[in-house]
Amino acid sequence: MPSTKRKVIVTGFGPFGSHSVNASSVAVRKLKEEGLKNDRVELMVTELPVEYDTVKDSVPQLWKQHEPLLVVHVGVSGIATELTLEQQAHNDGYDKMDVMGKCPQTQCCVEDRDKNCVLVSGIDMERVCTAVNTAGIKVKARVSHDPGRYLCDFSYFSSLHISDRNAAFIHVPPLDMPYTASQLAEGLRVAINKMIEQVADR
Template identity: 65%
Template sequence: MPSTKKKVVVTGFGPFSGHSVNASWVSVQELARLGLTDDIDLIISEIPVEYCTVKKIIPSLWKQHNPDLIVHVGVSSIAMELTLEQQAHNDGYDKHDISGSCPPTQCCVEGADTCIKSDIDMQHVCNEVNNMPIKIKTVVSNDAGRYLCDFSYYQSLHIDKRKAAFIHVPPLGCPYTAGEIAEGLRAVILSMLKQMAL
């Protein structure tokens, strides 16, 4: 009998310059230990900070798992809270990845829209989570940074903007632990799923 469980894919990034331990992947692993709910299959994946690999991995995650929701998590040195990204950009990718490369045209998907917004209302999620009795708070952003975070988010939004999200987390200890970040991620993801079910 096919599983009736919802499938949620959550990705974190590997190390890159200035982040030898990437808070996003540590927090995603902590989320996997915490779990979501019994009726949700949580699949996690670590993504290298590399444009050409992202272009292969993200479509394959969609194809392999056919998720109800895919959430990419990245670290931002300027984030103070969980930052829910509402949209992603298709151009302006001129920062080099861990292999010293950037897209030849500085573009994510040739000929596609300049910007794609997620159908998930991030402000609604933000308001709901900020009213929960957890330590970490959330904010909404419209600029995911024109690096691998923005790039990976655009890839997923281009595949299915109804089911894609991106969350920036602060570096570990600034001021939250991986456990506190994971608790926040769990609250955000469950709020997104609730909204999507309406």
């Protein structure tokens, strides 16, 4: 019998640059292994390559195919030391080459939106941050308003363009700097469950 649970999709990224092992995908796979521990939803995870063209095609397909309650993109940041909850994303400034040596010709994510458009998630990241920081776990969180103008920002804007009320982005630090994969997964679980509360109660 088909599941009646709404789907929550969590994506990580493949390797790029100095991140031959991308902490985001490792943490997301660990989250899948350990589960969200939430009976209200069905968790799906997938890995996105660090390629603009593929992300531009894949993200809308995920939304269309699965009609998820929530999509959370997870990426690694070499400067992060905690879970970094991104509140917004940008449409322009994508001039950094992906792993295929490409970037968007217009340096924009969505062509039919204003170049300078900034989309803000309807999910209150301050509430999510408080939930993580008061959960009694090792991982701590902070809120950010700049996802970085690379594939992280690009994927986030792609999802916010589709549903700005049901999309989120979380940056994680590299593995063991300072958190293990299991600790990152635990932090993601707390954060995502708090997001689910917000989107499910609307």
